[in-house]
Amino acid sequence: MEQKLSMSVVICGVKNAxxxxxxxxxxxxxxxxxxxxxxxxxxSSLTKAQQIIAAVDKVIDCGNYGHLPSLKFxxxxxxxxxxxxxxxxxxxxxxxxxAASGELVLKLRTDQILFNDDILSxxxxxxxxxxxxxxRKGRIITSSVFSINPRYSERMPFHISDMMQFGYRQDxxxxxxxxxxxxxxxxxxxxxPHHKHSNFNxxxxxxxxxxxQWLALHYIYNKEEEFPVRFHNDFSTEIIENFExxxxxxxxxxxxxDIGLRISKFESARSYFNTQCYSTYESIELLxxxxxxxxxxxKYFPKGIDKKKYKYVRFFLEIKVIQLAIKIxxxxxxxxxxxxxx
Numbered sequence: 001m002e003q004k005l006s007m008s009v010v011i012c013g014v015k016n017a018x019x020x021x022x023x024x025x026x027x028x029x030x031x032x033x034x035x036x037x038x039x040x041x042x043x044s045s046l047t048k049a050q051q052i053i054a055a056v057d058k059v060i061d062c063g064n065y066g067h068l069p070s071l072k073f074x075x076x077x078x079x080x081x082x083x084x085x086x087x088x089x090x091x092x093x094x095x096x097x098x099a100a101s102g103e104l105v106l107k108l109r110t111d112q113i114l115f116n117d118d119i120l121s122x123x124x125x126x127x128x129x130x131x132x133x134x135x136r137k138g139r140i141i142t143s144s145v146f147s148i149n150p151r152y153s154e155r156m157p158f159h160i161s162d163m164m165q166f167g168y169r170q171d172x173x174x175x176x177x178x179x180x181x182x183x184x185x186x187x188x189x190x191x192x193p194h195h196k197h198s199n200f201n202x203x204x205x206x207x208x209x210x211x212x213q214w215l216a217l218h219y220i221y222n223k224e225e226e227f228p229v230r231f232h233n234d235f236s237t238e239i240i241e242n243f244e245x246x247x248x249x250x251x252x253x254x255x256x257x258d259i260g261l262r263i264s265k266f267e268s269a270r271s272y273f274n275t276q277c278y279s280t281y282e283s284i285e286l287l288x289x290x291x292x293x294x295x296x297x298x299k300y301f302p303k304g305i306d307k308k309k310y311k312y313v314r315f316f317l318e319i320k321v322i323q324l325a326i327k328i329x330x331x332x333x334x335x336x337x338x339x340x341x342x
Contacts, residue, residue, distance in 0.1 A: 031116060114164075118260050156202075187206060
């Protein structure tokens, strides 16, 4: 599809063993032949590699600093923890997008890639729909991978994925203008109790907010004192309904299969993001609901198990005896069960 506005592709992240970034760049050149390609990373093995420097148009070295303790408490041992890199992420993404000359920016991670330009079809569908917030030029297309629907097992409103994004450069710069995340917030639940309504998944959090919430909330509300939620699983029917009413004015969520996004690192979580995260279909339905006077055609389809059926599946999955049975069953049978609800 022909792209009318100038476009930049910003690839952010560290070296990834699963996918050769040189191959990624070559494929992106074929899909978006007129786009500017930028690598923004704090990994010197990438930013100083001559082959990569020659393959892209710009390389931004952000410096490797700013990690915080893991977002969640370690499940078994310290070796299972993953640093909370929110501040590194803010710095590298902002720097890469700031260096972009295109009016539109596609932001990818080094471990993900698009195989086609289907995202432009989605953009064409939504770009003419007016936004009510005068501070934003348009909507940001993002991935359904961990754009969590707070009605299910992790009740976290405003948990909007930041892995892949497409939108106006000025909007993405605003998105990554969130303030640095503090150490106090990163270890909040080491000294403060979780809310009494917290379930098992929500009690695993060490951090006051999820990374995705911190970024999305600042993008929508600008100041922390304006946030409608006080902690990661602060929810109610009113909060969720308000969240869904304003969501389509800022974000359009796209399932990886609908935009040709390769997400090999997260394939094991497919049944989760198919059933517990917003799909392209659901996102467009929310957009239609918010704009009843406009004729918006939803050509996308629901993913995973029917949501009305899923609530009954969840009821059984939350029974401890069934959880124990699942824990000890063979891996192949677990995979079969996952495929049923994927």
